Amino acid sequence: MKKSYCPIDTFINTIKGKRKGTIILHLYQGDKRYSELVRLLPDISERMMTKQLKELKDDGLIERTVFPEVPPRVEYRLTDLGRDIRPVLKGMYKGGLLFEESIDN
Numbered sequence: 001m002k003k004s005y006c007p008i009d010t011f012i013n014t015i016k017g018k019r020k021g022t023i024i025l026h027l028y029q030g031d032k033r034y035s036e037l038v039r040l041l042p043d044i045s046e047r048m049m050t051k052q053l054k055e056l057k058d059d060g061l062i063e064r065t066v067f068p069e070v071p072p073r074v075e076y077r078l079t080d081l082g083r084d085i086r087p088v089l090k091g092m093y094k095g096g097l098l099f100e101e102s103i104d105n
Contacts, residue, residue, distance in 0.1 A: 011088065014059050018048050021089055024082060027062060031077040061085070 015021055019041055026032060026040050038049055053076060056062045061082035067073040 011085075014061075015085075015089075017052050017055060019044050020052050020056060021092065023052060023056065024061065024078065024085070025089060025093075027076060027078045027082065028086060031075045034074045034076070037076065056082075 015024070022041060023037060026037065032040075034049075034053075037053075038044075038046060041049065044052075053062065053064070057064050060079055062076050063079055065075045065077070067075070
């Protein structure tokens with residue numbers, strides 16, 4: 001995460017990316033395995049999913065746990081910071097619905 005001139009820009013720059021907000025919203029419902037996230041977001045390639053998860057982890061929004069099993073099991077969960085941004089993402093979701101209504105008309 002890199003600071004910008006304005007905190008709004010810092011926030012947007014951190015969560016912008018292919019479906020990062022949607023990944024975070026799915027993790028609000030509970031820990032998810034990598035394969036679950038891939039199923040929940042069929043329009044994103046596995047390569048892009050891996051990239052987005054790595055960036056979210058590097059920015060401190062999610063945690064990644066690898067279980068010592070064969071085959072390895074990987075789970076993702078929100079950090080406290082990831083949970084703290086929920087109200088902002090919900091507001092963005094509602095704003096998106098308003099914009100979509102205006103597009104449909």
